[in-house]
Amino acid sequence: MKKSLLVKLLLILAIVGVSLYVSFFDSRFKFSLGLDLAGGSRLVFEADTSRVDLSIKDKALESLRTVIEKRVNLFGVSESNVYSSNFENKDRIIVELPGITDPKEATLLIGKTAQLVFAIPNSESEATASSEIVGLIPTNLTGADLKSAETIFDQNTGKPAVAIEFNDEGSKKFETITGENIGKPLAILLDNEIVSSPLVNEKITGGKAQISGQFTLEEAEKLETQLNAGALPVPVLLVEEKTVGASLGVDSINKSLKAGIIGLIMISIFMILIYGRYGIVSVISLLIFAIITIAIYKIIPITLTLPGIAGFLLTVGMAVDSNILIFERLKEEIKLKSLETAMEVSFGKAWDSIRDANIATLVAAFILANPLDWGFLHISGPVRGFAITLALGIGISLFTGIVVSRSLLRLFIRNDK
Amino acid sequence: MNWMKYKLLYLTISLVFISSGLYSLFKWGLSLSIDFTGGVKAVYKLENGEILNIKEGIKTIQEVDKIRNEYKSKGAIEEVFEVVGPSIGPELIKKTYYAVGISTVLILLWITVQFRSVKFGISAVLAMLHDMLVLIGSFSLFGHFLNAEIDFLFVTAVLTTLSFSVHDTIVVFDRIREKLKLSSTENLELIANQAITETMVRSVNNSLTIIFMLLSLILLGGETIKWFGLALLIGTVSGTYSSPFVAIPFLVTWEYIQKKYVSLRTK
Numbered sequence: 001m002k003k004s005l006l007v008k009l010l011l012i013l014a015i016v017g018v019s020l021y022v023s024f025f026d027s028r029f030k031f032s033l034g035l036d037l038a039g040g041s042r043l044v045f046e047a048d049t050s051r052v053d054l055s056i057k058d059k060a061l062e063s064l065r066t067v068i069e070k071r072v073n074l075f076g077v078s079e080s081n082v083y084s085s086n087f088e089n090k091d092r093i094i095v096e097l098p099g100i101t102d103p104k105e106a107t108l109l110i111g112k113t114a115q116l117v118f119a120i121p122n123s124e125s126e127a128t129a130s131s132e133i134v135g136l137i138p139t140n141l142t143g144a145d146l147k148s149a150e151t152i153f154d155q156n157t158g159k160p161a162v163a164i165e166f167n168d169e170g171s172k173k174f175e176t177i178t179g180e181n182i183g184k185p186l187a188i189l190l191d192n193e194i195v196s197s198p199l200v201n202e203k204i205t206g207g208k209a210q211i212s213g214q215f216t217l218e219e220a221e222k223l224e225t226q227l228n229a230g231a232l233p234v235p236v237l238l239v240e241e242k243t244v245g246a247s248l249g250v251d252s253i254n255k256s257l258k259a260g261i262i263g264l265i266m267i268s269i270f271m272i273l274i275y276g277r278y279g280i281v282s283v284i285s286l287l288i289f290a291i292i293t294i295a296i297y298k299i300i301p302i303t304l305t306l307p308g309i310a311g312f313l314l315t316v317g318m319a320v321d322s323n324i325l326i327f328e329r330l331k332e333e334i335k336l337k338s339l340e341t342a343m344e345v346s347f348g349k350a351w352d353s354i355r356d357a358n359i360a361t362l363v364a365a366f367i368l369a370n371p372l373d374w375g376f377l378h379i380s381g382p383v384r385g386f387a388i389t390l391a392l393g394i395g396i397s398l399f400t401g402i403v404v405s406r407s408l409l410r411l412f413i414r415n416d417k
Numbered sequence: 418m419n420w421m422k423y424k425l426l427y428l429t430i431s432l433v434f435i436s437s438g439l440y441s442l443f444k445w446g447l448s449l450s451i452d453f454t455g456g457v458k459a460v461y462k463l464e465n466g467e468i469l470n471i472k473e474g475i476k477t478i479q480e481v482d483k484i485r486n487e488y489k490s491k492g493a494i495e496e497v498f499e500v501v502g503p504s505i506g507p508e509l510i511k512k513t514y515y516a517v518g519i520s521t522v523l524i525l526l527w528i529t530v531q532f533r534s535v536k537f538g539i540s541a542v543l544a545m546l547h548d549m550l551v552l553i554g555s556f557s558l559f560g561h562f563l564n565a566e567i568d569f570l571f572v573t574a575v576l577t578t579l580s581f582s583v584h585d586t587i588v589v590f591d592r593i594r595e596k597l598k599l600s601s602t603e604n605l606e607l608i609a610n611q612a613i614t615e616t617m618v619r620s621v622n623n624s625l626t627i628i629f630m631l632l633s634l635i636l637l638g639g640e641t642i643k644w645f646g647l648a649l650l651i652g653t654v655s656g657t658y659s660s661p662f663v664a665i666p667f668l669v670t671w672e673y674i675q676k677k678y679v680s681l682r683t684k
Contacts, residue, residue, distance in 0.1 A: 044502075044505070087512070090504065090508075103498070104482070238502075240505050243495065243498040247462075251639060252641055255638050256634070256638050259637040263633035267626045267630065306641065310573060313631070314649075316627075317626055318584065321584075324626075325588065357588055357591070359527065360587055361583065361584050363527055364576070364580045367519050368516055376511075377512055383573060386577070
């Protein structure tokens, strides 16, 4: 056996070993399932930037994304994703929440502006047009001056309330406002609605206050999350929602898995029937293809979706194709040459078509995957999932089709002699 | 085998499929899902196990909530709930056009460079468009007669067909290129015939492996994936057919006309 072949075979064995371990024996590596398989919600919000100055629009959108990300994280959904996208001047925030059961709650939590404003009554007249609630003047104390918020139970009433703590600047503002308005109500406005309007009894120092509206516990907790994450810099509107129940997702996985395995078995039988012992080589290399693919999906991890599975199935076809190309060549070449020479010639010639065909497919996959996040193409979702599995599959199939099948064939021939 | 002798037959077959698809497209259009039209789609599993499909037009948030609460209060399990705003669909279509457009141009460039002739590039892209037309046309028919819907998954199927079609065509092209290098003849028709003969078994076998996979997906993959599998199947069959019977005849005919034109001019 040639040394280079031995090295290759050892390399293949090592890769298969590692892949097998990752795929089946290490529970740290898991499939990351997309929303259509795991169940969950995909929410698309559109930012209303009509009232934002153009010069600060980008900054506002960036902070919008950050705030939404914070809210999502505080909401406690693991493996959630937040993307932003811009298409023809429409700014979108896409939120993916796997495994969520009540998307309505999430929508309310994420989509609410949560603009907290403290306001004092207008003593002179009600004609101040600037204030949106009649008879109130907003102070310069807002949600931006908060340090933290926490759900508590009111010591007097026992009802849920939200305790807030101001930062240094906020504390000073709060001190001044309360000092100047003793005996008057101080209204707490959330998105232009009065939540509560307690009377100021004395000047409050130390920067602590309590919002006690008529909250249920859930409402108080939601407000806590919103206040801690900060207000949205621009209002958003929900333009798309897709929710898949977890049971349907599990059903889809089981069925596609079953279909995939039966498909693989049918391909294997076909290949062995048509190509005999060469067919066995291709089945082995197909199995290696499947194992490496599973391992890479788990390591990166690649989020699996239904279109992603389609991409995978297509690459199974392409992986088998590399083998078929070589075997068909071999059938021709063997008429004129010795087996060994014929094999080497076939590898070389088949490689040209395998390379050109796969690069063309890679080009398409690159555009569809849109790795540079071009706004005029698909940013997230099914098309990207499909393209990524397609591109990966091509890469792996080149390896198994060329390196693995080739080495195995060489090994087979040596054993014959 | 003299494959190119039957060029007219291939043209007729393609025309029959494409024109019936186009007829359906113009007469009945496509039956689009809410991914394109906007609206509400929901699947509820009632307590007695019954599955309920709901499809509504574009609704306000309050109306959507009403639908939701109505079924939830009955104890129904929400299996699917989709709300799509009116602006999403047109955007999806535009983005897909861009994606297909850019991929097409890049593939055209790649083939043109690789085969040193724009004829190869254009023939391959033509075969690709042929396959996409066949696929879209047949789904217009399925939509009209079998209630199949064009949704986001279908877009993915069209894109897959695009990749597969080119992949398959290049394999035959590659054989022609190789033959052109080796043989003394310049007769493209002769070479094309040989190339098709030599790649035919490979093409059929390769398609069969993919078809096995897809058939198993269609039969066992469940409701969500059934139409998707069928779309891929049509794409695969058409993609395999179009390489020897659309791309190559077009290439050969182009070459023939070009030669004739050149010889006329030199006379």
